[in-house]
Amino acid sequence: MMTEIGCIADDYTGGTDVAAGLRRAGLRVALVFGVPTSGQALPPCDAVVVAMKFRTTSVEKASEDVSAAYDWLTSQGVRRFYYKYCSTFDSTTEGNIGPITDLLLQLTGMRTSVISPSSPVHGRTVYQGHLFVGDRLLSESPLRHHPLTPMTDPDLVRVLARQTAGPVGLVSWAVVDAGPPTVREAFDLLARSGVRHVVTDAISVDDLRTVVSATQDCSLLTGGAGLAEAWAELVRDQRDIGTGTPDGDASAGPRAARDDHSTPVETVSAAATLLLAGSCSAATLAQVSEAKTAFPSHRLNPVRTPDPAQMLREARAWLQAQPSGRPRLIYASATAAEREAAVAAMGPRTAEHLEHVLGALAVDAAAMGTRRFVVAGGETSGAVVSALGIQHVLVEDELEAGVPWCTTEGPRPLRLLLKSGNFGSRRLLVDAA
Incomplete structure (x- = not known):
């Protein structure tokens, strides 16, 4: 069995959140806690989530842990990577979302990142680069009082620009709504102009599927659980086509395999x-x-x-x-x-x-x-x-x-x-x- 996606999450419950999304997409998921050791075995799975605690640690410590997790994932044969942070973009002024995304771009050889914390199932959406919790801006939600990461600025382009030296751009909802080819063209244009991080609007699950379809050749995506689930759906469907599994057949392929080793x-x-x-x-x-x-x-x-x-x-x-x-x-x-x-x-x-x-x-x-x-x-x-x-x-x-x-x-x-x-x-x- 090939492990299709390796996900690095910045805290433990963030790890369970994204693992749930990957499982909803029909993949069998293993969740690993802490920085894996070099000889640590990986249970048979379609996707693996490495959940660590680096959301509020120093950039140096977070980078060290993420590099170790990345090396372990590549040693397990993983070639697609996902960086999962909170759907409310929880981070300090210094990071760690920006610095860790920069690091993963370097490790994977990617030039431009996708930044998409939107998770409509949890009421988190992004419009005009602004993050909403339900019908309120992030800065007007209870998250503004978070004891460790008070989120007082809903403008993700502005927040990320404070965490990274790389230029930050935006793909607006009007572009996303126009479909994958238009999104792909917008990404390419931003990348050619030197933009390193691209925040994407998304107010529905279909918007996330559009973003994934437009960026399916990327080896690295970043965001909340919503984008990860959409990516897993695409990976699942591509594999089903490749193996001849009829779409929607719950008796075959990864949909059925996901529970083979579950504990009753x-x-x-x-x-x-x-x-x-x-x-x-x-x-x-x-x-x-x-x-x-x-x-x-x-x-x-x-x-x-x-x-x-x-x-x-x-x-x-x-x-x-x-x-x-x-x-x-x-x-x-x-x-x-x-x-x-x-x-x-x-x-x-x-x-x-x-x-x-x-x-x-x-x-x-x-x-x-x-x-x-x-x-x-x-x-x-x-x-x-x-x-x-x-x-x-x-x-x-x-x-x-x-x-x-x-x-x-x-x-x-x-x-x-x-x-x-x-x-x-x-x-x-x-x-x-």
Whole structure:
């Protein structure tokens, strides 16, 4: 089996989001966590996502990790590459979207990049180079208050120009709406004029398919999960034509193959589920509020317990006292005012301490027999996956768009649902458990 697409994602829940999109397109997907080691094996798959944590790290560290991931992907025979960043373009003023795209252009030998964070299924669209969340500009959405990457400028051309020395251009929606040949001509014109990064408007899934069709000869694309899914659809259809698989035949080809090695859902008990929430987004706060009314819950409160070691001891005691046969919730999610109070009590490393506690509690729960983990927040997901020592998972069915279940391999698999802080309906945590 040939691995068609290798994707590099800048955080863990971003990795699950794009993996879900690739799977929706009919590909069998493996999700690898962290920087792969040179000898690390790749499970049989059509696409592989390497999910790392470099969204807010230094440019130097991010570049080092991405270079290592790229080398590993090429060693696995991958020739098509996708750089997945957040559909709300989460980044600091310095990067890392611009610098990492520059690096990947250098590694792949491409002259011009496609910049397309649009993900209509999640309400993220780009028009006239401006990013919208639902019907609001990015700068008017809750993302403007993000504690790590406050997004106060919706103009992607302007944002990217601050992160890279390469000229940035725009392919407007009128061009996209005219079809692939017109888009291809616009890209070629911009490239000949020296433009290095091309932001593309897209307000629908069909727009993303148009962009992919126009750039199908590229070995590198960048964007949100929406463009990746459109690219995977094209790759799938081209392979189906090449192998003689009738389009739409669910009994043959990659559509059927995607589940050959999946772990049956019923092998992992739904009763012993631990929900861990660290995201402070509005969506997660609402989901935590709903879950607290349904399940026993314990809050990690730095104001009440500023000593991380004591906080962990108290949470462990609470966890051990709960009946193992029902879902349990442990959360550090807090409002902006509560976060300020927490930092005043615990210090500048508050977020790091909370992530460590949540990861340690996941290890405790696994030792007690818990095999289903539902985790809210990208940083929290990274802490939990790292603490559990999980290197890779197979991606399975989605609970909601962009939020898939993932399963480890082996005789006693763990089942994970890693949720981006901004994703999901109010009942997502309850429904997951």
